[in-house]
Amino acid sequence: MRKALCVSVALLASGAANAESEAQWGYSGAKGPENWAELSPDNFACAGKNQAPINLTGFIEAELQPITFDYQKGAEQILNNGHTVQVNYEQGSSIDVDGITFDLKQFHFHAPSENHIDGESYPLEAHLVHASDEGDLAVVAVMFEEDTANEGLKKAWTKMPEQAGEERALPSSVRAEDILPENRDHYRFNGSLTTPPCTEGVRWLVMKQPLTASSEQIERFADVLHEPNNRPLQPVNARPVLQ
Template sequence: MKRRIALLGLALLPLAAMASEGSVKWGYEGENGPENWAKLSPDFFACSGKNQSPIDLSGFIQAELKPLKIKYQAGGQSIVNNGHTVQINYAPGSSLSLDGKVFELKQFHFHAPSENLIKGKSYPLEGHLVHADKDGNLTVLAVMFVKGKANKALAQAWAAMPQEAGEPQALPTQVSALELLPKSRAYYRFNGSLTTPPCSEGVRWLVLKHPVTASAEQIAAFEKVMHHPNNRPVQSVNARPVLD
């Protein structure tokens, strides 16, 4: 349990803290890029594991996946540009129930282009809603974005989006994660990892089948702030089942 909690803390701390002075610097390009993450530090050994995320979701196994039990309230209270993504930190009180456990929503963040692929298809933007249970076990709910109508939750968050990496800033009004989700909550499921160092495995992944829209301007604004793509390449599925 102590190890799970330690990994949870590492996953939920602003990623900039992991790349601060005296710690290992990682990124998405060059010598510190994804292909070298496992070599940068012994703490990143899991990045070369067999159950890594993201993946290309295909070769599905039919399963009776239970409907998601989502209880979200408006709780996005601060925003941070940590140099690796833009992250909205969430107040306690919102949760997702799965496998008889309650996972509290801790934060959500974004990758452009998408990290996961669905049947080989890439999307211009992907959101990751990160949840943790009382023992530090993680569940990530992933949602894909296509270009179209502006997204209300993004509009609220992007209005306060820091243009440079730095400390979290309070949002003027709390953002609701529900505004990020499609009406249909049908999903795929697989076991994977964090998609950034330390790439810890044992993460439950739920990828929503139906995308939502974001305007071209909203997607471009995120890309401009990141300065470069922030998606880890897809990893080998190996022997993992991808449930449909």
Template sequence: MNKLTIYSSIALTALLLATGCSDTKSTKHSESEGHHAKHWGYTADVGPSHWSELNEKFNMCSQGKQQSPINVVATSDIELPALNLAYTTGSKSIIDNGHTVQVNITDGSVLKIDGADYKLKQFHFHTPSENNINGKSFPLEAHFVHATDDGKLAVVAVMFKEGAENKTLAKIWKKLPTLKANEGKEQKCGLTSDEVKSLMPTNKDYYKFTGSLTTPPCSEQVKWHVYKTPLTVSKEQASAFTALFGHPNNRPIQDTNKRKIEE
């Protein structure tokens, strides 16, 4: 797929914004899934190998040639410029949407790419990591999801290796029991912009490649940026997240199909 259709842009935007403040209904049925679609998930007959069978709009999950996640191995060293991130806002809300825990961000934080404003919409988590780096999996991966007004997507990914407890995660994790009890409903989160930024490493080296959403509809042309340096998460923090859902929430590694991966 070389170009997002207007329809899929709208569907994507609906997906991204389905957790807006005024929306307290369950987000398990995202707008893109339609009324007769089955839920997608991570296990059994709704798991990743079945996603494309659940809804014709999920076609790319099996037909795409630039799918995510991947095993990230650099193919060209071009001294990438630092990411132009200006995170100036904190959390708007937090939600357990049935697939992950997602922190929605107040408008105003931006990642600039080639002169275009990719606005930070939300970040969320996967256990274990979805992407691997040089064949290595991590206990946790955070995805910072950005979108332009016309629906182009960019993700910044941060890996967490096992180690000391992460203080910002601890603040978020305190909400986990309340979130599960109120699945699909937004709660207050109370993260400052500094706390959001604390979830990114000091060393800003990263990998850059083109990929997809790692969840249905698996839309492509997503600009991926994966920081090389992991933060730490305690064993207890990682397992508390997995326990919340009762299963891992990582899509299996997809074929790179000889994609260019810059560092």
């Protein structure tokens, strides 16, 4: 598991934007989600029992400790890896969860949302991906409703790469903080990466308060990817969803 986590962190940080990795999996057809586990021995976890995304429901009341955010300016580049549009972040930003510091590696987007909340799907979801020094992973998820334009997205979208494999430098004004809601109350569950190799043991921290994005912002992202990039919902099985 440790080896898989380390490989996952490397892929998440780099964006895995080479042509070979692009060809290994997709969101439809023979290389779609239902076949990920069979596409490579490395993807065995995609058939696991603790996979993400899920429909968050049946909440269990718990005394969840607040997430301590320490986000700085640090966006380096925005890239289109063929599966999403991703903003890579330089060292220096982190969250603290369970007394562990997780460094922010990158954030990326899915349209429509991968996770659902009480059966509701959202037109856009952001995943802020973090890793600890030990290789453990934590993902902060933020939902977007269609309404007024989002200023944080606007700054990043000005450099939106149109073609798979394309990357562009970003101005320092692009900040992860700008795609976080003011209210940091959250749901929590144990899950996995939502893309191959589907590594499990990921702490999922889903913000309760959604943000807004304009229809133009959502459509521009969807148009660049040419198809939905949401993995279907996975069985919750025996996992608790805490709030």
